[in-house]
Amino acid sequence: MTQVIGCIDASRCAPAVCDYAxxxxxxxxxxxxxxxxxxxxxxxVAADLSGNxxxxxxxxxxxxxxxxxxxxxxxxxxxxxGLLEAARERARTAGISEPAMRQRHGSLVDTLRELEEQIRLxxxxxxxxxxxxxxxxxxxxxxxxxxxMHRPVLVTPAEFRPPRSLMLAFDAxxxxxxxVAMLAASPLAQGLPVHLLMIGADSGENRxxxxxxxxxxxxxxxxxxxxxxxxxIEPALHAYQAEHDIDLLVMGAYGHSRIRxxxxxxxxxSMLRTxxxxxxxxx
Amino acid sequence: MLQTLKQTWFFNIRGDLLAGxxxxxxxxxxxxxxxxxxxxxxxxxxxxxxxxxxxxxxxGGRPGMISAATGAMALLMVTLxxxxxxxxxxxxxxxxxxxxxxxxxxxxxxxxxxxxxxVVTGFVNALAILIFMAQLPELTGxxxxxxxxTAAGLALIYGLPWLGGKVFPGIGVPFLxxxxxxxxxxxxxRVGFMVGGIGMALFVVLARWSRNLVxxxxxxxxxxxxxxxxxxxxxxxxxxxxxxxxxxxxxxxxPEVPLTFETLAIIFPYAAALAVVGLLESxxxxxxxxxxxxxxxxxxxxxxxxxxxxxASGLMGGMAGCAMIGxxxxxxxxxxxxxxxxxxxxxLLLLMVVFLSDWVGQIPMAALVAVxxxxxxxxxxxxxxxxxxxxxxxxxxxxxxxxxxxxxxxNLAYGVLAGVLLAAxxxxxxxxxxxxxxxxxxxxxxxxxxxxxxQVFFSSAEKFVGGFDFREGIAQVVxxxxxxxxxxxxxxxxxDKVVIKFRRxxxxxxxxxxxxxxxxxxxxxxxxxxxxxxxxxxxx
Numbered sequence: 001m002t003q004v005i006g007c008i009d010a011s012r013c014a015p016a017v018c019d020y021a022x023x024x025x026x027x028x029x030x031x032x033x034x035x036x037x038x039x040x041x042x043x044x045v046a047a048d049l050s051g052n053x054x055x056x057x058x059x060x061x062x063x064x065x066x067x068x069x070x071x072x073x074x075x076x077x078x079x080x081x082g083l084l085e086a087a088r089e090r091a092r093t094a095g096i097s098e099p100a101m102r103q104r105h106g107s108l109v110d111t112l113r114e115l116e117e118q119i120r121l122x123x124x125x126x127x128x129x130x131x132x133x134x135x136x137x138x139x140x141x142x143x144x145x146x147x148x149m150h151r152p153v154l155v156t157p158a159e160f161r162p163p164r165s166l167m168l169a170f171d172a173x174x175x176x177x178x179x180v181a182m183l184a185a186s187p188l189a190q191g192l193p194v195h196l197l198m199i200g201a202d203s204g205e206n207r208x209x210x211x212x213x214x215x216x217x218x219x220x221x222x223x224x225x226x227x228x229x230x231x232x233i234e235p236a237l238h239a240y241q242a243e244h245d246i247d248l249l250v251m252g253a254y255g256h257s258r259i260r261x262x263x264x265x266x267x268x269x270s271m272l273r274t275x276x277x278x279x280x281x282x283x
Numbered sequence: 284m285l286q287t288l289k290q291t292w293f294f295n296i297r298g299d300l301l302a303g304x305x306x307x308x309x310x311x312x313x314x315x316x317x318x319x320x321x322x323x324x325x326x327x328x329x330x331x332x333x334x335x336x337x338x339x340x341x342x343g344g345r346p347g348m349i350s351a352a353t354g355a356m357a358l359l360m361v362t363l364x365x366x367x368x369x370x371x372x373x374x375x376x377x378x379x380x381x382x383x384x385x386x387x388x389x390x391x392x393x394x395x396x397x398x399x400x401x402v403v404t405g406f407v408n409a410l411a412i413l414i415f416m417a418q419l420p421e422l423t424g425x426x427x428x429x430x431x432x433t434a435a436g437l438a439l440i441y442g443l444p445w446l447g448g449k450v451f452p453g454i455g456v457p458f459l460x461x462x463x464x465x466x467x468x469x470x471x472x473r474v475g476f477m478v479g480g481i482g483m484a485l486f487v488v489l490a491r492w493s494r495n496l497v498x499x500x501x502x503x504x505x506x507x508x509x510x511x512x513x514x515x516x517x518x519x520x521x522x523x524x525x526x527x528x529x530x531x532x533x534x535x536x537x538p539e540v541p542l543t544f545e546t547l548a549i550i551f552p553y554a555a556a557l558a559v560v561g562l563l564e565s566x567x568x569x570x571x572x573x574x575x576x577x578x579x580x581x582x583x584x585x586x587x588x589x590x591x592x593x594x595a596s597g598l599m600g601g602m603a604g605c606a607m608i609g610x611x612x613x614x615x616x617x618x619x620x621x622x623x624x625x626x627x628x629x630x631l632l633l634l635m636v637v638f639l640s641d642w643v644g645q646i647p648m649a650a651l652v653a654v655x656x657x658x659x660x661x662x663x664x665x666x667x668x669x670x671x672x673x674x675x676x677x678x679x680x681x682x683x684x685x686x687x688x689x690x691x692x693x694n695l696a697y698g699v700l701a702g703v704l705l706a707a708x709x710x711x712x713x714x715x716x717x718x719x720x721x722x723x724x725x726x727x728x729x730x731x732x733x734x735x736x737x738q739v740f741f742s743s744a745e746k747f748v749g750g751f752d753f754r755e756g757i758a759q760v761v762x763x764x765x766x767x768x769x770x771x772x773x774x775x776x777x778x779d780k781v782v783i784k785f786r787r788x789x790x791x792x793x794x795x796x797x798x799x800x801x802x803x804x805x806x807x808x809x810x811x812x813x814x815x816x817x818x819x820x821x822x823x
Contacts, residue, residue, distance in 0.1 A: 040577065045298040047618025051305045051499025052444050053609050053661030061616055062575055069577060140289070 013125025302619025303627025331601025336629030344584030405685025436653025465510025523644030765796030
């Protein structure tokens with residue numbers, strides 16, 4: 001649990017991922033590792049539809065497929081190396097002295113699960129190589145990644161803006177209360193004004209819970225503003241965000257079961273879809 | 284939820300669908316041929332192939348592998364069907380499924396590590412030989428048109444891909460058109476000319492596309508030979524002579540057998556053999572697909588999946604099946620990687636057969652025999668013949684014994700058992716050679732030091748005892764075991780024997796290092812999960 005890991009690929013988000021990862025690495029004073037994953041499943045599959053099996057088909061087929069994979073992997077390795085080098089240069093200019101680079105074979109989710117022990121914060125782009133065509137489409141593996149990680153995940157848009165203030169969406173649930181505690185303990189938020197926002201009725205109970213959470217943040221030296229807004233969660237969050245020009249949103253991710261989400265949808269998923277600022281997901 | 288669905292099912296839609304079609308076409312003749320081997324109606328094998336392929340698509344542990352009715356399983360059922368009938372086969376299929384699910388839960392899939400490579404090669408070769416031998420009844424005591432058809436079929440199957448490489452890839456298309464024209468012509472000559480004319484015209488008009496359209500040559504062989512036989516009205520055996528074809532979708536039915544102990548006694552030996560052979564072939568095929576696609580698989584899930592698929596097959600009136608080496612290779616070669624290809628193959632297979640059953644019935648057996656000879660040639664590991672000269676004798680013996688036992692018993696399980704036992708014996712024998720006993724006489728002549736280095740166990744115990752000179756009149760011996768490993772109780776008994784023999788000669792015996800040497804006897808190393816366990820055991 002030591003490193004900030006930035007996931008680099010050939011997508012539009014990669015430079016911003018690199019910048020945000022550098023920013024987080026400096027604030028957390030944790031070493032930065034840039035990661036590129038080579039997923040073989042994304043290679044197109046060659047097909048010979050002749051349906052014949054002749055003498056030694058198995059041996060020949062193995063040779064053929066191995067040769068094909070070899071060529072592709074070589075190219076992909078080289079390309080990935082290039083991406084990582086570029087990202088490293090970028091991180092160096094951002095002031096990181098020696099960012100590490102890693103390339104792994106396998107699926108992104110499996111790789112991250114293996115590396116989880118070493119991860120303190122994962123930085124990943126909102127869209128990957130395959131899903132950047134539509135603006136409101138979220139990367140195809142993003143949800144799976146956030147779900148398997150038991151570490152905070154910073155989801156970045158395609159442009160970098162150094163965060164100057166942050167907002168924590170608070171709903172008095174166990175997840176967000178833990179989020180408040182994590183934020184209070186983390187150097188990431190130090191020195192930034194924090195807005196603690198609750199969406200719901202302005203009742204005494206809500207107010208007191210919000211206040212106690214705000215007090216916790218204030219005690220750890222964070223300049224905290226508390227607010228309660230009513231209305232639909234998502235638009236209200238966005239409205240408050242626009243109003244106070246907030247450029248980092250912190251929230252608990254996927255608090256509900258998959259079945260409930262399937263039926264009524266997930267706030268996390270729709271926030272991922274609509275946000276224009278980075279989202280810090282606390283698990 | 285949708286994400287995982289996409290990653291397991293729909294990541295390679297185009298490749299899987301196309302491969303599924305190719306596999307379905309190749310499965311039909313095989314399913315029919317294997318039913319005939321087992322001695323049941325073709326519909327039993329076709330229903331089985333449908334059920335198994337579809338069910339395994341959902342519950343299997345190795346995406347991209349094709350399972351259906353297979354020759355290895357069909358060969359095991361012959362006597363059961365002959366002596367007791369179809370209903371007992373269905374009951375045995377159910378029981379086989381239950382046994383396989385049990386094996387999956389007991390994680391027996393990992394036992395595959397005891398099956399050495401030469402046993403696998405022997406299994407594959409024996410299977411090829413058996414499939415070939417099963418075609419012989421169709422080729423003995425028949426008229427010359429059958430021989431001519433079979434020869435023509437083989438020429439088409441192997442000739443077309445070769446010609447395709449020489450002339451143009453789509454050379455099979457005109458042959459297929461000719462086949463359809465002949466079939467149509469056998470009903471009404473004018474229609475035949477029309478089909479042929481339109482087909483050839485399309486071929487010429489779409490030349491740019493159709494010249495590169497590679498069709499499965501076994502399919503062309505079947506269509507063309509069916510056409511020839513129908514047009515000439517040849518009096519040769521066809522698929523419909525071999526039994527009923529499916530005319531409806533399969534329906535749920537419970538096997539009509541008395542639920543008594545006698546029934547169990549009849550079906551259990553068959554079910555056990557089916558379960559073992561099915562799992563063996565499935566695990567071997569899974570390993571092959573793992574290697575081909577460079578992806579991992581869940582072997583225990585595959586065991587359970589095979590069991591579920593067989594239960595489904597038994598309840599739908601199908602015979603037991605397992606993974607197919609040849610079809611899985613065709614699938615991977617055709618670009619199939621996901622679960623979708625097995626599902627496509629199963630569904631298409633049934634649709635084609637149900638809607639075309641009248642036409643499928645007209646396929647001459649000679650065409651099927653040609654296809655099955657191709658399957659058998661494709662299954663045989665020809666490299667293993669070349670390797671006979673290169674490999675050590677013991678490896679070759681294991682392979683050949685596996686083949687011979689299978690060919691004589693018609694039971695792949697016995698062959699594998701013999702092969703595994705033999706391989707283990709050869710291994711024990713080899714390791715037994717790693718034992719050396721040296722000795723030095725101390726300067727005063729009253730003390731001899733024996734140093735034992737190497738492995739002491741049942742195979743080398745005799746050599747161990749023989750390494751001591753009991754005839755030497757000496758006051759004291761020291762046996763230093765600190766560089767030896769005692770693997771079993773036989774080794775300890777041999778040491779006891781040595782000590783007693785020396786004592787009888789009036790010699791004092793001192794044994795050094797016995798504790799370290801015998802640490803290896805313990806079945807589960809007490810320290811096996813610590814990182815230095817191996818060093819501790821092997822390094823002393």
